[in-house]
Amino acid sequence: MAGANGETAYPSQYETEVLLKDGSRMRLRPIKRDDVERWLTFVSRLSDRTKYLRFHYVPRLGREDAIRYCNVDYRDAFAFVAEVLRQRREEIIAIGRYYRLPNKTTAEVAFVIEDPYQGKGIGTKLMEWLTNVARDNGITTFEASVLAENEEMMTVFRDYGFHIISHLEEGEYQVSFPIARTGRVVQKEEERERVSTLASLGSVLSPHSVAVIGASRQKGTIGQLIFECIMESGFSGVVYPVNPNAEAVRSVKAYASVLDVPGDVDLALVVVPARLVAGVVDECGRKKIPSVIVISDGFRECGNEGAAREAELRYIALGHGMRLVGPNCMGVINTDPAVSMNASFSPYYPKHGNIAFLSQSGAMGLAVLDYVSNIDMGISSFLSVGNRADISSNDLLQYWEQDPATKVILLYLESFGNPRRFARIARRVSASKPIVAVKSGTTAAGSRAAASHTGALATSEVASEALFRQAGIIKVDTMAGLFDVASLLSAQAVPRGRRVAILTNGGGPGVLTADACENSGLVLPQFSQETMSKMASLIKRISSFNNPLDVTAGATQEEFSGVLKVLAKDEDFDAVIVITIPPTTVPAAVMENAIKQAAPTFKRSEKPLLACLMGRESARRKLATDHITIPCYDFPEDAVSALAKAAKYGEWLRLPKGTVPRIKGIRRQVAQKIIDSALTRTVERPLWLAAGEIEELLDCYGIRVAKAATAETPDQAVAASRKIGFPVVVKLASATISHKSDVGGVALDIRSEKEVRAAFKDIKARLAKIGRQGEMAGVIVQRMVKGGVETIVGVTQDPLFGPLIMFGLGGIYAELLKDVAVRLHPLTNLGAKELINSIRMARMFRGFRGAPVSDTEALEDLLLRLSALVEDIPQIAELDLNPVKVMPQGEGYWVVDARVLVR
Structure with a gap:
């Protein structure tokens, strides 16, 4: 694309931020024609050895060379520069470039990195982004000439994941490799991303030294609260109060500036007025502090002036390579005894546990910490991300994925920053650790106007639902529901299915629980003859054994415990819910002890056990024995809801994930x-x-x-x-x-x-x-196409989620019945099948009331071809195929009407 003067327009879409393997951040951007002076300064700092390894001799590089290297057409010739901030000025510290060879889809690639920055993974990141651009420009293969002694560069090529072909010729390796983003390439990129993220968040959640900039002696101020919370939590490291107006804070020597602090600082908490934050963060960068948490408000949440402040803050933090939490956040907590840090202004410091929690809202985070402390729930770590100027849920998911102290991840989300990346990461993390999320803002009144059926039906809220479903995230609607599910999955096994046994000592609660199970999609099989015989030998006064089983209020501890153990071993059931009524003839402790006695049997059977101790509020979520916790609920509906969501998650875990097929014959x-x-x-x-x-x-x-x-x-x-x-x-x-x-x-x-x-x-x-x-x-x-089931198939481009693929009942009923389902692009082969089966009227395709069975295999093929079309042609904004008539099995389908909107 050319600008007004005929020159190729600067491709700002390729400006990006990357994480290096040491955890530091760096900005990459395409080279500009006005980079000449910066380029000259950059090459002047290169050692003779670095120049030799790049150019294969030690050249004298002048202004003409700079002009030549800085002028690229961004298609056949492209270069990325990596920048840092020195004295508030941008300086180039690395360059990666390619040149397309004449009349070919092959390009020559080369890199040069300033000496102090070598070994940090910058070359690998330049490679990643150069290959992205090259693929966009129709280049399929990279070539390079590398001196035999340049092992560092050869390592970058060999370790990236591409299939490298090389041979040694007169002291130089001639290297060639296709740059297709294969499964191995994606796997290697994700591995590097995880390593970088873990390294970058270590200083946020496990620092050895913390500076509180704005620590105060004045009671009731945020600066005073944060410093006090760190001290009271028994932080294992060193704390430095920074306050130019105080000699000491809480009897700890204070420093006028963070630059005056002796020794290294891993983490800075910034609690100063918004107008001073940028200068303070710049000092942190000059101090080489790897991470900062900006508690201060007065940024993007306050309008245009605040947004400008936040942009400057981001610019400074990125220029110094720092990770940034906030601004406008409440801080972080890590209950690991080896760290023991409450770097927030919450007076509630929860006990150590295996649940991690992220909140986009500081106010909600404060309330949650109060709540979990009240119910005695353990937390591994907590982070309030505020405005998410840098660190977001995407980073924390990858950190908690690798955190041995975390078993369950909880998210309170108000919006998505990069939902496509979030979906990719969450899908991987959910495979090993359950993610439970509440998303607010689901009833926004102002849905965007859409030109097509698909655009009208595939709203952003529908897209959010699709994201959660495809990524295996357990979505709940309330904060209470969030902790109900967390209580179950943090303490018990994931259920293997939906079959539930109900045991109670009161008839009414059992019936109520059974109704809730049926309404939630759980099933209540009847007991087998073998199971009934075992229970009859334990409770001789009961002649009828039905599910739910009421053993009456007179059941003894041995009877109750014995029946529970029988159910724990019964393979006809995937979970057991036990409900006890307030004590009448038998003390409450008897029933509680019975449940505790049976708990080890459930653990050995890897079968979840849930308890509802009605009328025992003090026992909620606190029934534990021998390192086994039994989640307790106030009412049966709460237990059933949590179990149903856990069972659905278990089904997602067992599903094969499918692949994105390569479709032949596409033009x-x-x-x-x-x-x-x-x-x-x-x-x-x-x-x-x-x-x-x-x-x-x-x-x-x-x-x-x-x-x-x-x-x-x-x-x-x-x-x-x-x-x-x-x-x-x-x-x-x-x-x-x-x-x-x-x-x-x-x-x-x-x-x-x-x-x-x-x-x-x-x-x-x-x-x-x-x-x-x-x-x-x-x-x-x-x-005229006669017969068939009328369906709608469509695509819309969501500004956040990207392409959304929709399927549902079509024709004139598309918007009337709104029986549609949406999935995020790209579709896998199994995803296409699941999409078709997910609508309410899917049984119409299976020969409903004598109608012929529909050709759903052909319909799956259509969905996959449509996904390929959207992948290849990004200009498609909206697409409607409505109706698509699905013919009887073996006869395919016919698209009867189609509309395509392009931008």
């Missing part, structure tokens, strides 16, 4: 030319493709469209009907009217030329009657 380049040609015919954006363009585009991806032709006159319509063959459908052709049937724009089952002419005239007359005749571009004459 990607032809499809791109169709889009490019359409975009050149007008400057109007967005642009609806013409019917002929849509048919050609879909044909490039093997998507079956019922034969059709556009006609501007009745005579043309008649000619088209002759060519297609009767019967036909005549329908309005219009770029602005999407609901054709609403304006009388569809005539079905047309069987003669006379009827074709009449249909054309009728459609035109109806539009004239409502004053919209100017929106008619003619008609579309299409082969």
